[in-house]
Amino acid sequence: MKKIILIAAAAILTLSASAQDLKFAHVNFNELVMLMPESDQARATIDATQKEAEETFQGMYEEFQSKLQQYQQKSDTWTAAIKQSKEKELTDIQNRLQEFQSSVQQELSAKQNELMAPIQEKAMKAVEKLAKDGGYAFVFDASQFIFANDAVVTDLTKEARKALGIPEGRTLETLQAELQAAQSNKQQ
Numbered sequence: 001m002k003k004i005i006l007i008a009a010a011a012i013l014t015l016s017a018s019a020q021d022l023k024f025a026h027v028n029f030n031e032l033v034m035l036m037p038e039s040d041q042a043r044a045t046i047d048a049t050q051k052e053a054e055e056t057f058q059g060m061y062e063e064f065q066s067k068l069q070q071y072q073q074k075s076d077t078w079t080a081a082i083k084q085s086k087e088k089e090l091t092d093i094q095n096r097l098q099e100f101q102s103s104v105q106q107e108l109s110a111k112q113n114e115l116m117a118p119i120q121e122k123a124m125k126a127v128e129k130l131a132k133d134g135g136y137a138f139v140f141d142a143s144q145f146i147f148a149n150d151a152v153v154t155d156l157t158k159e160a161r162k163a164l165g166i167p168e169g170r171t172l173e174t175l176q177a178e179l180q181a182a183q184s185n186k187q188q
Contacts, residue, residue, distance in 0.1 A: 024138050025130075025139045025140070025154040026139065027141065027144065029141045032166070033173060035170050035171070035172070036165070038119045039151060042115035044111070046108065050108060060100060063093060064090065064097065071087070130159050
Protein backbone atom coordinates (compact mmCIF):
# COMPACT_ATOMS: atom_id res chain seq x y z
CA MET A 1 0.00 0.00 0.00
CA LYS A 2 2.80 2.42 0.89
CA LYS A 3 4.53 1.52 -2.37
CA ILE A 4 1.42 2.45 -4.34
CA ILE A 5 1.13 5.75 -2.47
CA LEU A 6 4.78 6.58 -3.12
CA ILE A 7 4.45 5.69 -6.82
CA ALA A 8 1.34 7.84 -7.08
CA ALA A 9 3.10 10.70 -5.32
CA ALA A 10 6.09 10.41 -7.65
CA ALA A 11 3.76 10.43 -10.67
CA ILE A 12 1.96 13.48 -9.34
CA LEU A 13 5.20 15.31 -8.66
CA THR A 14 6.33 14.45 -12.19
CA LEU A 15 3.09 15.89 -13.52
CA SER A 16 3.70 19.03 -11.50
CA ALA A 17 6.77 19.77 -13.58
CA SER A 18 4.53 19.96 -16.65
CA ALA A 19 1.56 21.51 -14.90
CA GLN A 20 3.02 24.36 -12.87
CA ASP A 21 -0.41 25.55 -11.73
CA LEU A 22 -1.00 22.49 -9.51
CA LYS A 23 -0.48 23.17 -5.83
CA PHE A 24 0.49 20.51 -3.30
CA ALA A 25 0.35 20.47 0.48
CA HIS A 26 0.87 18.11 3.37
CA VAL A 27 -0.32 17.83 6.97
CA ASN A 28 0.62 15.65 9.88
CA PHE A 29 -2.82 14.10 10.20
CA ASN A 30 -1.97 11.88 13.19
CA GLU A 31 -0.69 14.90 15.11
CA LEU A 32 -3.88 16.81 14.36
CA VAL A 33 -6.13 14.00 15.56
CA MET A 34 -4.07 13.28 18.68
CA LEU A 35 -3.95 16.94 19.76
CA MET A 36 -7.59 17.86 19.10
CA PRO A 37 -9.50 18.73 22.29
CA GLU A 38 -12.09 16.09 21.37
CA SER A 39 -9.37 13.44 21.57
CA ASP A 40 -8.78 14.35 25.21
CA GLN A 41 -12.42 13.56 25.99
CA ALA A 42 -12.24 10.30 24.03
CA ARG A 43 -9.11 9.26 25.95
CA ALA A 44 -10.83 10.10 29.26
CA THR A 45 -13.84 7.99 28.29
CA ILE A 46 -11.65 5.05 27.29
CA ASP A 47 -9.62 5.38 30.50
CA ALA A 48 -12.78 5.37 32.63
CA THR A 49 -14.12 2.32 30.79
CA GLN A 50 -10.79 0.56 31.17
CA LYS A 51 -10.68 1.37 34.88
CA GLU A 52 -14.14 -0.15 35.37
CA ALA A 53 -13.04 -3.27 33.50
CA GLU A 54 -9.90 -3.54 35.64
CA GLU A 55 -11.97 -3.26 38.83
CA THR A 56 -14.36 -5.96 37.62
CA PHE A 57 -11.45 -8.19 36.66
CA GLN A 58 -9.82 -7.62 40.04
CA GLY A 59 -13.03 -8.70 41.81
CA MET A 60 -13.21 -11.84 39.70
CA TYR A 61 -9.53 -12.56 40.33
CA GLU A 62 -9.95 -12.11 44.08
CA GLU A 63 -12.85 -14.57 44.00
CA PHE A 64 -10.61 -17.04 42.20
CA GLN A 65 -7.77 -16.56 44.70
CA SER A 66 -10.13 -17.01 47.63
CA LYS A 67 -11.57 -20.24 46.23
CA LEU A 68 -8.11 -21.49 45.30
CA GLN A 69 -6.85 -20.83 48.82
CA GLN A 70 -9.88 -22.62 50.25
CA TYR A 71 -9.23 -25.54 47.90
CA GLN A 72 -5.58 -25.75 48.91
CA GLN A 73 -6.43 -25.65 52.62
CA LYS A 74 -9.34 -28.09 52.64
CA SER A 75 -8.90 -30.40 49.66
CA ASP A 76 -7.33 -33.13 51.79
CA THR A 77 -10.51 -33.39 53.86
CA TRP A 78 -12.96 -33.41 50.95
CA THR A 79 -14.48 -36.41 49.30
CA ALA A 80 -13.61 -37.05 45.66
CA ALA A 81 -16.95 -35.64 44.49
CA ILE A 82 -16.52 -32.37 46.42
CA LYS A 83 -12.91 -32.07 45.29
CA GLN A 84 -13.93 -32.62 41.66
CA SER A 85 -16.73 -30.05 41.98
CA LYS A 86 -14.34 -27.47 43.47
CA GLU A 87 -11.76 -28.12 40.73
CA LYS A 88 -14.43 -27.61 38.09
CA GLU A 89 -15.49 -24.39 39.80
CA LEU A 90 -11.88 -23.12 39.75
CA THR A 91 -11.51 -24.06 36.10
CA ASP A 92 -14.78 -22.28 35.27
CA ILE A 93 -13.61 -19.13 37.05
CA GLN A 94 -10.27 -19.23 35.17
CA ASN A 95 -12.15 -19.57 31.88
CA ARG A 96 -14.41 -16.63 32.80
CA LEU A 97 -11.35 -14.55 33.61
CA GLN A 98 -9.80 -15.32 30.22
CA GLU A 99 -13.06 -14.70 28.35
CA PHE A 100 -13.58 -11.45 30.23
CA GLN A 101 -10.10 -10.21 29.34
CA SER A 102 -10.58 -11.09 25.70
CA SER A 103 -14.01 -9.50 25.39
CA VAL A 104 -12.92 -6.36 27.25
CA GLN A 105 -9.98 -5.88 24.88
CA GLN A 106 -12.30 -6.20 21.89
CA GLU A 107 -14.87 -3.86 23.41
CA LEU A 108 -12.25 -1.24 24.31
CA SER A 109 -10.89 -1.36 20.78
CA ALA A 110 -14.38 -0.99 19.32
CA LYS A 111 -15.16 1.87 21.74
CA GLN A 112 -11.95 3.65 20.78
CA ASN A 113 -12.78 3.30 17.08
CA GLU A 114 -16.32 4.55 17.74
CA LEU A 115 -15.08 7.60 19.65
CA MET A 116 -12.24 8.44 17.28
CA ALA A 117 -14.19 8.14 14.00
CA PRO A 118 -16.01 11.49 14.32
CA ILE A 119 -12.80 13.17 15.48
CA GLN A 120 -10.92 11.89 12.44
CA GLU A 121 -13.81 12.94 10.21
CA LYS A 122 -13.76 16.46 11.67
CA ALA A 123 -10.00 16.70 11.06
CA MET A 124 -10.45 15.41 7.52
CA LYS A 125 -13.16 17.99 6.78
CA ALA A 126 -10.97 20.80 8.14
CA VAL A 127 -8.06 19.74 5.95
CA GLU A 128 -10.36 19.39 2.92
CA LYS A 129 -11.71 22.91 3.51
CA LEU A 130 -8.20 24.34 3.80
CA ALA A 131 -7.18 22.52 0.62
CA LYS A 132 -10.20 23.80 -1.33
CA ASP A 133 -9.86 27.34 0.02
CA GLY A 134 -6.14 27.34 -0.80
CA GLY A 135 -6.59 25.85 -4.26
CA TYR A 136 -4.47 22.77 -3.54
CA ALA A 137 -4.80 19.88 -5.96
CA PHE A 138 -3.49 17.33 -3.46
CA VAL A 139 -2.87 17.19 0.28
CA PHE A 140 -0.69 14.36 1.53
CA ASP A 141 -0.21 12.95 5.01
CA ALA A 142 3.27 14.00 6.10
CA SER A 143 3.81 10.67 7.89
CA GLN A 144 3.85 8.90 4.50
CA PHE A 145 6.82 10.82 3.12
CA ILE A 146 10.49 10.85 3.89
CA PHE A 147 11.05 14.22 2.25
CA ALA A 148 8.90 17.14 1.11
CA ASN A 149 10.43 20.09 -0.71
CA ASP A 150 8.90 23.12 1.02
CA ALA A 151 9.50 25.16 -2.14
CA VAL A 152 6.97 22.96 -3.97
CA VAL A 153 4.78 21.59 -1.16
CA THR A 154 3.05 23.68 1.52
CA ASP A 155 2.71 22.44 5.11
CA LEU A 156 -0.92 23.03 6.14
CA THR A 157 -0.49 21.51 9.61
CA LYS A 158 -0.28 24.88 11.40
CA GLU A 159 -3.40 26.20 9.65
CA ALA A 160 -5.26 22.95 10.31
CA ARG A 161 -4.29 23.08 13.99
CA LYS A 162 -5.77 26.56 14.21
CA ALA A 163 -8.95 25.52 12.38
CA LEU A 164 -9.40 22.58 14.76
CA GLY A 165 -8.91 24.65 17.92
CA ILE A 166 -5.62 23.03 18.95
CA PRO A 167 -3.76 25.39 21.32
CA GLU A 168 -0.61 26.83 19.77
CA GLY A 169 1.86 25.49 22.34
CA ARG A 170 0.40 21.99 22.43
CA THR A 171 2.61 19.36 20.81
CA LEU A 172 2.85 15.60 20.80
CA GLU A 173 5.60 15.99 23.43
CA THR A 174 3.41 18.09 25.75
CA LEU A 175 0.56 15.62 25.23
CA GLN A 176 2.87 12.76 26.20
CA ALA A 177 3.88 14.67 29.34
CA GLU A 178 0.19 15.28 30.19
CA LEU A 179 -0.62 11.59 29.75
CA GLN A 180 2.36 10.52 31.88
CA ALA A 181 1.40 12.98 34.62
CA ALA A 182 -2.17 11.65 34.60
CA GLN A 183 -0.86 8.08 34.80
CA SER A 184 1.38 9.01 37.75
CA ASN A 185 -1.58 10.60 39.54
CA LYS A 186 -3.65 7.44 39.05
CA GLN A 187 -0.95 5.28 40.58
CA GLN A 188 -0.64 7.43 43.69
